[in-house]
Amino acid sequence: MTVDNEEQTPELSGPESGDDVEVVADDVEAPGGTKASRLDEEGDVAADYLEELLDIADIDGDIDIEVRNGRTYISIVSEDRSDSGLSSLVGRDGEVLEALQELTRLSVLTATDSRSRLVLDVDGYRNQRGGELARIAQDAVDKVKETGDDVALPPMSAYERKIVHDVVADLGLVSESEGEGQARHIVVSPSDD
Structure with missing residues (x-):
């Protein structure tokens, strides 16, 4: 796991599969830290959900989390460009990606009782x-x-x-x-x- 953040970021717990999770936060200042901690929690919950999905689907991918402009951005990337497993998560015209983003938002809502505006990207599609x-x-x-x-x-x-x-x-x-x-x-x- 790689964490890039000027402030202390709680360590993410991920599955034992060895998937990498990278957190990049460039806009963590918020009154009382509430918004920043909410967005960090949103990213953690989303990453856990997506890691589990990747494990179930037996798709290799690394998850990067970035918080900017008051929104959480999650990217699933692969070092092996010849691996077409991630393309199945995009689908035709991004339809699967849009559905997966909504499911991830629902997972965050269920875990945090707060609506999410996170943006999910797979392999640079967006x-x-x-x-x-x-x-x-x-x-x-x-x-x-x-x-x-x-x-x-x-x-x-x-x-x-x-x-x-x-x-x-x-x-x-x-x-x-x-x-x-x-x-x-x-x-x-x-x-x-």
């Missing part, structure tokens, strides 16, 4: 997808600027829509989520300027 979403947003902005018409994007998860909204806003246009459930999507429009 970073890769973030780049794809930025390109999709850029293409939509270019098309709106060229035609002056609204552009509807395909349905996305809430996390993905947030990324696209941020990119569109940074590029000076307006975006809005429309639809419900699985059909919820973004429409990019010219700015009102």
Whole structure:
């Protein structure tokens, strides 16, 4: 286990399988330490849950925990890039990853009686997808600027829509989520300027 933290971090207890857990906290200052300790506990509970899942599924992976901007980020990574075991935790279009994130949040809720906003990533999928979403947003902005018409994007998860909204806003246009459930999507429009 590796712990990177300027302050003292309680040692995590993990399974005997030898999986590594790394904790990185860059934003642990909170009034009375309450928020920081809650986020640390959230990360510990999530890591324990995910380690058990990896053991049951017989998938090799290391779990990294990072607390930043008031949110816990959990990453499952593998040193062996040729091992496709982790890809089964992502699934098609990240569907399995989204479900696993929700199950992990439920595990944290059950253990702590507090809702979690943790973000789970597997093998860098979210970073890769973030780049794809930025390109999709850029293409939509270019098309709106060229035609002056609204552009509807395909349905996305809430996390993905947030990324696209941020990119569109940074590029000076307006975006809005429309639809419900699985059909919820973004429409990019010219700015009102």
